Amino acid sequence: MRARTLILGVCVLLLLLVPLLATWIGQTYYIDLVRRVMIFAIAAVSLNLILGYGGLVSFGHAAYLGVGGYSVGILAFYGIHNGWLQWGVAILASALVALAIGAISVRTRGIYFIMITLAFTQMLYYLGISVEEYGGDDGMRLKVKSQFSGLVDLADPVTFYYVVLVLLLSCMYFVHRLVGSRFGMVLRAAKSNEARSRAIGFSPYPYHLAAFVIAGAMCGLAGALLANHTAYIAPAFMDWTRSGEIMFMVILGGMATTPGPALGAFALLVVEDLLAGWTQHWQVILGPLLVLCVLFFKRGLAGLLPGSKDG
Amino acid sequence: MNWILLFEQALNGLQLGTTLFLMAAGLTLVFGIMNLVNLAHGSLYMIGAYLMVAAVQWTGSYPLSILLALLGTLAVGMLVEVIALRTLYERDHLDQVLATFGLILFFNELVAIIWGRTALFTALPPYLQGHIEIVPGSIFPLYRLVVIFVGLAVAAGLWYVVARTRLGMLVRAGASNRTMVAALGVNIRLLYTIVFGFGAALAGLAGLMAGPIYAVQPGMGELILIQVFVVIVIGGIGSIRGALVGALVVGMVDTMGRAFLKPLLGHFISPPAAEAAGPALASMLIYLLMAVVLALRPAGLFPAKSG
Numbered sequence: 001m002r003a004r005t006l007i008l009g010v011c012v013l014l015l016l017l018v019p020l021l022a023t024w025i026g027q028t029y030y031i032d033l034v035r036r037v038m039i040f041a042i043a044a045v046s047l048n049l050i051l052g053y054g055g056l057v058s059f060g061h062a063a064y065l066g067v068g069g070y071s072v073g074i075l076a077f078y079g080i081h082n083g084w085l086q087w088g089v090a091i092l093a094s095a096l097v098a099l100a101i102g103a104i105s106v107r108t109r110g111i112y113f114i115m116i117t118l119a120f121t122q123m124l125y126y127l128g129i130s131v132e133e134y135g136g137d138d139g140m141r142l143k144v145k146s147q148f149s150g151l152v153d154l155a156d157p158v159t160f161y162y163v164v165l166v167l168l169l170s171c172m173y174f175v176h177r178l179v180g181s182r183f184g185m186v187l188r189a190a191k192s193n194e195a196r197s198r199a200i201g202f203s204p205y206p207y208h209l210a211a212f213v214i215a216g217a218m219c220g221l222a223g224a225l226l227a228n229h230t231a232y233i234a235p236a237f238m239d240w241t242r243s244g245e246i247m248f249m250v251i252l253g254g255m256a257t258t259p260g261p262a263l264g265a266f267a268l269l270v271v272e273d274l275l276a277g278w279t280q281h282w283q284v285i286l287g288p289l290l291v292l293c294v295l296f297f298k299r300g301l302a303g304l305l306p307g308s309k310d311g
Numbered sequence: 312m313n314w315i316l317l318f319e320q321a322l323n324g325l326q327l328g329t330t331l332f333l334m335a336a337g338l339t340l341v342f343g344i345m346n347l348v349n350l351a352h353g354s355l356y357m358i359g360a361y362l363m364v365a366a367v368q369w370t371g372s373y374p375l376s377i378l379l380a381l382l383g384t385l386a387v388g389m390l391v392e393v394i395a396l397r398t399l400y401e402r403d404h405l406d407q408v409l410a411t412f413g414l415i416l417f418f419n420e421l422v423a424i425i426w427g428r429t430a431l432f433t434a435l436p437p438y439l440q441g442h443i444e445i446v447p448g449s450i451f452p453l454y455r456l457v458v459i460f461v462g463l464a465v466a467a468g469l470w471y472v473v474a475r476t477r478l479g480m481l482v483r484a485g486a487s488n489r490t491m492v493a494a495l496g497v498n499i500r501l502l503y504t505i506v507f508g509f510g511a512a513l514a515g516l517a518g519l520m521a522g523p524i525y526a527v528q529p530g531m532g533e534l535i536l537i538q539v540f541v542v543i544v545i546g547g548i549g550s551i552r553g554a555l556v557g558a559l560v561v562g563m564v565d566t567m568g569r570a571f572l573k574p575l576l577g578h579f580i581s582p583p584a585a586e587a588a589g590p591a592l593a594s595m596l597i598y599l600l601m602a603v604v605l606a607l608r609p610a611g612l613f614p615a616k617s618g
Contacts, residue, residue: 051405057404057405057408059408104602104605104606105605107605107609108605108609110404111342111348111404111548112544112548112605112609112610114348114404114408115540115541115543115544116544116601116605118537118540119537119540119541119544119598119601120598120602122537122598123594123595123598123599126591126594126595127591127594127595129594130590130591130594131587131591132587133587240533240537241412241416244408244409244412247408247409247412248409248412251405251409281420281423281424282420283416283417283419283420284416284417284420284421284424286413286416287413287414287415287416287417287418287420288413288417289413290409290410290412290413290416291395291410291413291414291417294402294406294409294410294413295398295399295406295410298406
């Protein structure tokens with residue numbers, strides 16, 4: 001367990017040093033890359049709460065990236081640049097959308113749940129495309145980044161980097177504490193044996209739904225960050241391949257572990273970045289790589305860390 | 312209300328419905344029998360369409376190309392089953408979803424490498440071109456009628472094979488108890504490969520017929536795949552009857568929504584508002600329909616008997 005803590009501590013330290021190192025070697029591109037990775041890591045951490053601990057295979061998690069992103073974009077479109085308000089609305093709107101989708105889909109199980117979450121995300125995707133006012137298919141630019149009453153300036157890449165880092169670590173800590181709480185124990189119990197958890201008096205539905213809403217809200221925050229990161233909001237945020245990628249980050253990193261989703265996000269996006277720099281047809285390599293990972297690498301990256309438990 | 316327009320749109324809805332059915336039948340068979348969620352089913356549709364385009368360019372003969380494209384998709388389907396999917400039957404749905412997602416990325420990119428990213432269009436042979444007057448005052452493309460006819464014929468044929476032949480009996484038996492069928496001396500692995508190849512060929516048929524109607528391009532499979540998911544969720548996963556009903560309902564609702572929702576809304580809200588809300592609502596209609604069906608019948612309209 002101590003070796004594990006040490007390795008993870010070194011990882012956090014490295015993340016803290018990225019802006020320094022990148023400026024030192026004159027490659028500020030890496031600040032951008034790692035920031036983007038960390039934003040997706042937040043999305044993956046939120047999905048891990050329902051997928052890893054709750055056993056709800058949601059194939060529509062990109063929806064909340066879109067809802068969060070559009071919340072920021074639409075408020076900015078009407079000249080409201082207050083970041084507290086923008087991000088608050090992003091989180092609230094994502095939570096509400098998750099509540100609506102969850103209320104219907106959480107009642108179903110297995111393959112139905114996968115297809116329904118996918119279909120609802122697709123519905124939001126088409127909604128984004130068909131609303132011409134907000135750019136339709138082309139999306140819209142975010143001309144001014146979220147303003148935090150002069151407290152932090154997101155236009156400065158390094159400041160923004162540390163904001164994302166702090167949020168990522170907070171989200172990971174929050175999920176870690178949540179799954180250790182009574183709520184989290186019921187969630188995990190329902191995953192390992194639903195009939196027994198019912199028998200001792202816990203109906204899983206409200207717990208699943210609450211977890212679904214929390215995950216949606218957290219992913220909405222990631223969406224607000226992503227909109228600020230790319231300075232651009234488009235329906236492509238909600239593309240179903242996005243949902244697949246986030247899901248794959250969780251699996252690659254290791255389901256139901258605290259560091260797993262973040263590790264998975266790093267591994268997937270860095271490999272993508274490397275392959276894309278090498279050939280434009282990188283997906284033809286990434287695809288079979290995914291298949292091989294699923295077939296032979298079930299425990300994920302977190303499973304490689306010393307001191308990890310089985311299962 | 313313009314009755315001729317309504318009639319034409321109903322035929323368009325029927326045409327979309329039959330295409331959806333060809334896809335849904337294969338997907339629901341594979342799920343019902345092998346318990347496999349195959350996201351790459353859309354890729355087989357795309358492969359069917361591309362093979363058709365290539366075969367027409369190569370042979371110049373339309374009937375021969377259909378045969379080649381069907382056999383090609385069948386072969387690709389069986390190959391994928393033997394290489395990748397066979398090991399997934401025992402895994403959970405999450406693994407199946409991710410692995411077949413990887414296959415989609417692979418096939419989309421492979422197609423882009425071979426044929427490029429720009430959309431291709433196939434020319435129809437002269438005897439399938441032109442329009443036909445079904446009722447006075449209404450002309451309808453002959454090709455779309457052929458698609459409807461083929462789709463309905465396949466539906467009838469599929470019912471016959473599953474309900475009346477020995478192969479169909481094995482398929483139904485395999486769906487309800489795999490171990491028992493294997494114990495009775497049936498080669499279940501071979502049966503699975505055949506069923507998968509058969510589903511692939513149906514998807515290929517849908518794809519090769521869709522080629523001249525929609526654009527043939529990488530990613531075309533996923534556009535229809537998600538609609539097919541809606542179809543089988545509404546119909547009940549694993550049920551062919553459900554797939555047929557679901558496909559026709561979804562095809563009809565989607566087509567009618569796109570054609571009539573905007574003018575219909577114009578009666579209730581201001582025309583500019585209807586102009587904005589109409590298309591948005593029309594593209595969301597089938598998903599809303601799915602939500603309503605699920606709220607009332609969580610296992611779809613025709614739940615399959617086996618768990």
